[in-house]
């Protein structure tokens with residue numbers, strides 16, 4: 001068997017939003033280790049600068065651009081920085097975002113806006129700025145968006161977050177079609193890892209603390225797709241590479257020892273009635289449809 005060449009990103013330039021800590025930090029380090037120059041971003045200046053220094057200390061190329069993603073100005077600043085420092089842009093990974101879980105009756109407008117602005121508007125503005133640059137540059141590009149199991153299933157107390165992550169998956173559907181002719185691929189990773197954000201989920205708080213204390217991730221959690229941030233980073237490196245040129249319009253679950261390809265939505269049951277239905281007719285027919293109603297219970301994590 002012919003030996004496969006290692007996946008390399010030499011000469012490529014990537015932006016990872018929210019890469020001062022957590023998953024984004026692992027993505028930035030892994031992209032740089034594979035040869036890419038990286039624009040590290042975070043709204044927290046200390047962790048952004050520290051990540052860029054860590055990459056440079058390991059012999060890689062990185063700069064920090066400190067801003068809160070959401071606005072068009074931040075997105076333009078990020079793309080502008082990639083071009084001014086490294087001459088081009090090849091990969092935009094829209095990882096940044098905040099979590100403020102609260103049930104519907106308790107969630108405030110401010111909490112909702114913070115989550116939606118960082119995830120939805122941040123993905124929109126950064127995706128748009130990147131594709132404008134890819135079009136100008138020619139030669140394609142990579143958009144790597146970030147979903148969540150919450151966006152696929154919903155999750156208790158996650159109105160803003162689940163809606164945001166579902167919206168990001170909708171952007172994959174739209175953008176992968178719109179940008180195909182530019183040679184741009186658009187995919188979402190649906191990651192799971194033990195991070196500061198995961199620690200806010202009660203069932204994972206203990207596991208995050210154990211891993212932060214240097215312990216291993218229990219095998220049953222890894223099997224369920226929950227591991228370290230480093231477990232998720234290889235998918236970002238792969239999707240950024242020339243090897244993944246044919247992969248677009250996908251949502252890929254990744255974490256621990258698990259890899260998953262998510263299905264696109266499809267109608268679960270279809271029937272027809274000539275002339276359509278009145279409410280009375282629906283009341284009569286609905287019992288016959290009931291066995292096809294879909295469960296929306298999120299699986300236990």
Ligand SMILES: NC(=O)c1ccc[n+]([C@@H]2O[C@H](COP(=O)([O-])OP(=O)(O)OC[C@H]3O[C@@H](n4cnc5c(N)ncnc54)[C@H](O)[C@@H]3O)[C@@H](O)[C@H]2O)c1
Nearest residue numbers: 018021022023042043068069095096118148192193195197
């Ligand atoms: N941890 C998980 O299991 C998990 C699961 C599904 C999805 N995700 C997604 O992965 C991404 C990273 O999550 P994480 O667990 O590493 O979170 P984290 O909180 O550990 O790290 C997120 C980083 O983003 C930064 N950030 C937040 N809002 C920002 C903004 N507007 N602009 C710039 N930086 C901002 C934070 O300062 C922080 O450094 C998020 O999009 C999250 O929704 C995580």
